[in-house]
Amino acid sequence: MRNLKTIAIALVVALSTITATAQDKKINASKSKISWIGEKVTGKHEGTINVKDGVLTFKSGKLTGGNVTVDMNSISVSDLKAGEGKEKLEGHLKADDFFGTATYPTAKIVFKSVKAKSAGVYTVTADLTIKKTTKPVTFDLTVGKNSATTTLKVDRTKYDIVYGSKSFFDSIGDKAIYDEFTLNVNLQF
Template sequence: MKKVLIAIVAISTVIISCKGEKKEKLEVKEEVKVEKAVAQNNVDLSASLLSWKGTKPGGAHNGTVALKESSLVVENGKISSGEFLVDMSSIKNLDIKSPEYGAKLVAHLSNEDFFDVTKYPTSKFVITSVEEKEGKLAVTGNLTIKDVTKSITIPATLSQENGVHVFKSETFNIDRADFNVKHKSKRFFDNLKDKFIDDLVEMSFEVRTKA
């Protein structure tokens, strides 16, 4: 009996600690003005993507979005510029097994409630500066979603594999409300109770240059 009680206490402690965990929201700042770089379109689009995860009470969904005409310029082993153009019409869901319900979710994410893909077919991340901190890169760039552009800094690494440069960000959290994505957001609506969708959205980039 004593062992059972100890196990229950241990499980309860884990559950309480998990509930207490909070995602860290990236700080957003005003857009950094930069000269328009010459697009090199040197990214391997078949091997590059943006991953995402959204959560709500009692559930979560995750997926990917493809890139289009993007560039990552590396000089002397360091990133000098980059622009990742995100094709919002390519949103995919990866966790729903039913093709029908998966398609419904993608349609909902694409409509005016969320990302309004017809009006805003692309999002983008434009690198404005890169610093090395504790063996990793702090990559600052202008993130544009819908009609809003904000400067954010994301942790990332840059490596080289057989002549291909590989940019990988760690998972970072943006507040969709900062980018005018309002559907069931507590920032815009009251009395949602448990019908809200979390404002924080997890994202990560993996970008590979062409061989």
């Protein structure tokens, strides 16, 4: 009986040590920044989108998981000024042709696997959900003391965003919008 008690105590100590080394670091949404670039045949547009919330999980100082939720209604255009088409483009990006933010107010990325690549750099495979569609994405994430950064390319057509895509509309000509857009992500925690 005494051996069973000793084993149980050792197990509790081992589990509490494992639990103690796992740490969730909440993302500071107000200090984090996501910028986007969407390109078309005749140029490009860029802007920002806000982080709603999220967490990065560490174990023994190494990244092991995480998730980030983005506020799709916050999408804004930074390369145009008010009265120069800024409001029109922002409205179109929020419309059903693009992100349908009235129906889908958030997008989310959930880490599925994290592998150390080099000091402070991890290769992350995650599920990205935009609108009603979830697809896997892989990217490198650089983690500092209180930040994590990445540049991620997303093929919008995989998420049923086909407006202006030459992949779907052959005769669109110079009005074509490229399928991939770029996200530059700077998460602060």
